[in-house]
Amino acid sequence: MARVVVDVMLKPEILDPQGQAVQRALPRLGFQGISDVRQGKRFELEVDGPVDEAALARIHEMAETFLANTVIEDFVVKVEESEDSEPAVGAK
């Protein structure tokens, strides 16, 4: 099974008070040097069958009509590396 990730973020011009609240809490918690925080949503889709062009087109349609509200949000669709291959950037 392959995994496709859809990241949804508020458009840059839309005020994000939740991200601002997180950003304002950081200095108090001892985390310095973060000038801005934007909060978004991440959807991890486990896809049955191959992630070919047709499957990606359907996922794009899903993101555009349902996962994101394109009046206020942008989205990015990414195919994730399969589990047995090493990720490009290690997070261990």
Add this chain to the structure above:
Amino acid sequence: MTARIGVVTFPGTLDDRDTQRAVRVAGAEAVPLWHRDKDLKQVDAVVLPGGFSYGDYLRAGAISRFSPVMESVIDQAKAGMPVLGICNGFQVLTETHLLPGAMLRNNHLHFICRDQKLRVETNSTAWTADYEPGQEISIPLKNIDGRYVADERTLDMLEAEGRVAFRYLDMNPNGSLRDIAGITNAAGNVVGLMPHPEHAVEPLIGTGRTDGLGFFTSILKNLVGAR
């Protein structure tokens, strides 16, 4: 015979019973409609009431928008049937794109519950004909996702076409752009607003006034007069 006004119940809807009551207080017949049922039971108009349909999961109104009942509501609204969305119902209407823009978390991040003064900006909608343009009313407001946003071009279009139906007065409770509390579609049959007229139809409850009753008497006159 009086008008039949449908009131939709989604899982998580809170204000369907108050809305049905407001419809009856105005003299119309309230018809309960179920989210899983495409059948609108031949109603003359539909109200989408307040609450937290589908737990506000994903975005407020985002999942309700794809419920079976909404397929029929969207079709009928496009054909001219009057539809009123209150609070969560307004959020559903923006998610369907029957009304432009979107609703976001209040700019102060708090749930608010207060009596809110509004100005009725237009009475040329199916739901506001009983008000005077510019009339000030006070009805309850209670939500956390009440901040109306749209791009500048859409906001300018709404203003130019007289489609800002209600504006917050005295204070902007949630950061809504241009103090917008509610809007209408171009035809005037689809109206959405965040404050709750159905909680202000009898002197005993709500604001102690009946400022919200006009929504329901407006639609009744509109429907009965059309026959």
